[in-house]
Amino acid sequence: MTIDANKNQAIDEVAVLAEPVRRRLYEFVATAAEGAGRDAAAAGVGINRALAAFHLDRLVAAGFLEVTFRHLGQRRGPGAGRPAKIYRRSDRELMVSVPQRSYDVAAELLATALDSAGTEDADKPRLAELAAAAHRLGASIGEEARRRAGPRPSRKRLQVAAMDVLAGRGYEPRMDDSGGLILGNCPFDALARRHRSLVCGMNLSIMRGVLDGLRERGVIATLDPQEGRCCVILEQRPR
Template sequence: MDDPETAAPDADLAAVAVLDEPTRRRLYEHVVRQEAPVGRDEAAAALGLARQTAAFHLDRLADATLLDVVYERRSGRTGPGAGRPAKLYRRSAREFAVSLPDRHYELAGRLLAQAVEESAATGEPVRTVLHRKAAEWGARWGGRNTTTVFELLEQHGFAPRREGGAVVLGNCPFHALARDHTETVCGMNLHLLRGALEGLGGHGFEARLAPRPGLCCVRLEPAA
């Protein structure tokens, strides 16, 4: 299963920041408007740039994974004497998401869709499936990290801070959904974080619902 959380938010932010340079952004917009991959000479001519300038910025966009690089022989010839394939650029298949404060609505949508589909197929209540799916997803978060609870929560946008022996979460990555569908989304979030703690192991905390204004609905208390 593909994980929309695999790419770190900082990596998405860094990639999008590459487009802040005006010439680079013009080149990116030119490439994504084309049906076929674009070569350096073509891009340079279209935008009135020196070939070396176009090549530099196109490669920078590829390094940031905003563009994919492909190699093709445009002459149609093959075999010996056909020449080297041209280096071409096309829009990357990767998707980028940047939001401040950190939000993960795609993850919520994916979990809810999985719950609805499995419930329809099995007859199990949607909310029961949702809680299980959220816990499984959280366990993958924790299972691929050899980090502290604090670092795991920071990585996924919860803005943790200590409050006595507990940890409160200053940001809810599902804020708008939790505001309008509190019971469903907060229950999902609770099981997501319980799964993350289980996957992390040896953390000394347990996740509980403890809604307070301005905070995430989940709070981590010292384990009994």
């Protein structure tokens, strides 16, 4: 088997994350809603600031993180000091498969076909079948989380187990100030950018299935598209 130059480059780039401290820094920054400065990142993974700066800038050079600048304190204008360097996850996607696979091409073709089907009444059952399949997948995810939570789990244990399982699926869940759940990453982002209605509807069905699998009646899944995260949020059911 011969590995071409492009694949060699991709393997080298992925290898940047093989260093354990660097990978922990990437994961910390990737899940920070507003990004993270050097001090916060260093404290978050338990290393000194200089080492954090070295690894963060290495991740920027590799394209995994991007940099913005902003003041972190309340003070603005003269005397506020220099803005801090803030690191955020970039939009770049990098996949390596040996031997080469093109699942993304198959997904794009299927999504295009379903998008086209959605314009014809006679083909709408296909979209209903997609929603049903997505709901079944979500239910299996929710059931897995419920098993992990143990017998007669509290709501807190269910929440922790659900976040753990969803994290394993690439959703990067985090709590918001109202007690709801934000999904910080869309595992289908590239498809969602080209087929937003189709993919967001599929994600909504998945999350509704998750809640059914958890047997959680106090939370609902709703669409709330925002840049840089999944279009679905989980929030407390209105009383």
